[in-house]
Amino acid sequence: MSDTPATEVQAPPPELLHATELAFLEHHDAGPRPPGWRLTPRAVVTFVCGSGGEILKLPKGARPPDGLPKQLAIREKFVGDRGIVERSVVTLAGERGLLLVGEPGTAKSMLSELLAAAVSGTSALTVQGTAGTTEDQLRYGWNYALLLAKGPVPEALVPSPVLAAMRAGKVARVEEVTRCLPEVQDALVSILSDRRMAVPELGEVMAAHKGFNVIATANLRDRGVSEMSAALKRRFNFETVPPIADVAQEIALVKRQAEAAMAKVGEPLRVDDAVLGALVVAFRDLRSGKSVEGWSVEKPSTVMSTAECVAVAGSMGMHVSYFGDKADALGLLPGFLLGVVLKDDPKDRGRLLAYWDGAVKRRAEEKAAVWAKLAALRAVLEET
Numbered sequence: 001m002s003d004t005p006a007t008e009v010q011a012p013p014p015e016l017l018h019a020t021e022l023a024f025l026e027h028h029d030a031g032p033r034p035p036g037w038r039l040t041p042r043a044v045v046t047f048v049c050g051s052g053g054e055i056l057k058l059p060k061g062a063r064p065p066d067g068l069p070k071q072l073a074i075r076e077k078f079v080g081d082r083g084i085v086e087r088s089v090v091t092l093a094g095e096r097g098l099l100l101v102g103e104p105g106t107a108k109s110m111l112s113e114l115l116a117a118a119v120s121g122t123s124a125l126t127v128q129g130t131a132g133t134t135e136d137q138l139r140y141g142w143n144y145a146l147l148l149a150k151g152p153v154p155e156a157l158v159p160s161p162v163l164a165a166m167r168a169g170k171v172a173r174v175e176e177v178t179r180c181l182p183e184v185q186d187a188l189v190s191i192l193s194d195r196r197m198a199v200p201e202l203g204e205v206m207a208a209h210k211g212f213n214v215i216a217t218a219n220l221r222d223r224g225v226s227e228m229s230a231a232l233k234r235r236f237n238f239e240t241v242p243p244i245a246d247v248a249q250e251i252a253l254v255k256r257q258a259e260a261a262m263a264k265v266g267e268p269l270r271v272d273d274a275v276l277g278a279l280v281v282a283f284r285d286l287r288s289g290k291s292v293e294g295w296s297v298e299k300p301s302t303v304m305s306t307a308e309c310v311a312v313a314g315s316m317g318m319h320v321s322y323f324g325d326k327a328d329a330l331g332l333l334p335g336f337l338l339g340v341v342l343k344d345d346p347k348d349r350g351r352l353l354a355y356w357d358g359a360v361k362r363r364a365e366e367k368a369a370v371w372a373k374l375a376a377l378r379a380v381l382e383e384t
Helices: 019-028 041-049 082-093 108-120 144-150 161-168 187-194 230-234 247-263 273-288 306-326 329-341 348-365 369-375
Strands: 055-057 071-073 097-102 126-128 140-142 157-159 171-175 196-199 204-207 213-219 236-240
Touching (some): 019 041, 019 055, 019 071, 041 108, 082 236, 108 213, 126 161, 140 144, 157 161, 161 196, 230 236, 273 306, 273 329, 273 348, 306 329, 329 348, 329 369, 348 369
Parallel strands (some): 097 213, 097 236, 126 171
Antiparallel strands (some): 140 157, 196 204
């Protein structure tokens, strides 16, 4: 996949999408690197959090490969507390497992991908945790044709992404670890504590190479699905990834991501800032149970995440582009918002209507033009 242009891939991994930045930072910071790391810890943080608009320059005497720029501004990729990223990097440098926890849609997976790409050069060594995940997917399996033909020989062994990471000295990722059954989760205990994996069929114990580590993610809403054992919890340092605190930062992120989604189809984002601002504020109100003014809001049962907000902004942009001037972006907002809210509990329609009769109406009465137009669209939310 490394030879495939990022423009040809629907969802390019960070090591492909940001290959130039990673190569630049590798030559920009010649400081000490933990064993097996591609970048210095400081460069990893810069890659994730950006250079703050500063244009970085390669040091004199550096010999970058042909085509690599000699100066570059690193863009921000994770919007949030820089301290979370710094502590995560220190955890990985100290060879402790890292567990990123938080509400759905708070960019835990994206952060784990960015960290793995910066530390190891790849984010692909990933296990997706589900109720159907087996211990083999965390340890190893077998090519049964070879196993029947030759017996348990090394070439018949099929390593899991975790074992592949151990062999290569890279970071393995385990997504939604609490969705795995407890007995499957416990396969990680010895891996994280001993940094070895026994393969009794081969009479071998495979030791992890320097640079190996594990980043896992877990949603707070999944607590109780498959609670982690105390032994496994002790092998991880926990970092909680909260929703974006600043409304302006969230609006900027939603706009940037929606513009990127439209760029993939060769179209500009034809949703103005006022509409995007109203969309983000509505998501924040419904997510927190309180409006930005402090008014009480009944929270729907569904997740009103930033990721969902980005998806709605992108969908509105697509609708306007594909259906032309007859499509009004603001007029689309209530219908798309209802599509997000009305997923699990039919009563969520009533909660959204109550939000319209409360916060939206009050803002309209205060002569806020965008909110006045939204208030007039209440009928879109009613059952037909």
